[in-house]
Amino acid sequence: MRIITISREFGSGGRELGKRLAEIMGFDYYDREIITAIADSSGLDANYVENALETGIWQRVPLTFHNSFASKAVFQASHINLLSEQTKVIEGIAKAGHDCVIVGRNADVLLAKENPFTIFVCADLEAKVRRCMERAPENEQLTRKELEQNIRRVDKNRAQTHEILTGSKWGQGSTYHLTVNTSSWDIKKLAPAVAEIASRWFEQREG
């Protein structure tokens, strides 16, 4: 089974790249589907689940507490063990055995034993703000400053979750097979070339 995981900075276009990779390679695609599955199994609202996973879980945990004792305390402190549900859902995807692209959700860490091809997608702050502005729903009129704060907050939480789960640095080149800065790319043109790299890597892994 070939799995591609995409970790991404908020607003970097990681989701678009993931979708296009899945299309080009004929892989299944998982992103929001994971949130829906957690919501279904926990009986919680999908938006609540997404928000809790993006911003809530670690916010009162000092980053220095990496050991399992501290992790347990955090798990107990959260009313519903959303991360554990997430792990179940992601392991379920792997068990199904289909080639797939998974965006976010620490799938790179949770599925490490499946030896996925891991991609990190980043961009300059300016490019991320631009992308967020282009994609904002009409009723969501954030100021530039609010958008920047939003980007920093989400990325900080992603970095902390990754570090607590693995001890390794989110967004550092050597943590992933490939890191792409999308700032100066049309992602439509980038995707086929990234698909080529991933295909070659799987070929090599299998052969």
Place this chain on the structure above:
Amino acid sequence: MRIITISREFGSGGRELGKRLAEIMGFDYYDREIITAIADSSGLDANYVENALETGIWQRVPLTFHNSFASKAVFQASHINLLSEQTKVIEGIAKAGHDCVIVGRNADVLLAKENPFTIFVCADLEAKVRRCMERAPENEQLTRKELEQNIRRVDKNRAQTHEILTGSKWGQGSTYHLTVNTSSWDIKKLAPAVAEIASRWFEQREG
């Protein structure tokens, strides 16, 4: 003119990747040639020049001194202004106007106005040690520990030089267009796919 710059961790295979990219794309290749040119123009030994640029120049400069006053002081303190020579040589390469791959030497920073495609090559420590051991000359029998120290020392100096020149972080994904971890790659298989990405990027840049 299309320029590809390769920044790399010591032992990551950045030089091999650069050579192969140049071959595949029909670009000129610069690496050791730059050292030779500096040696020629300064009348110094090439090995001395390489060593001074890799390890010597910044060693007594606190990393917090990023401003031009401090930079000037450093320049004055070194007997020969090797970095300035290096800049001249690299700008000379750009003036020649040929498509090229340049490995190391902060070419990504020095040639920023030429809008190069910038690549960072990294690898896990284990892979870097293995690569260094395979490539060591027979008369250079370093222990594993000495090798690790060597890798850390060279990389630390490269990071400091980059940070002093630019204020941006060496080895951080968003500093480069593409970051590749070579640990699980046969570089021969990786190179054509990276060439494909670079070609697409130049195509897009040229509109």
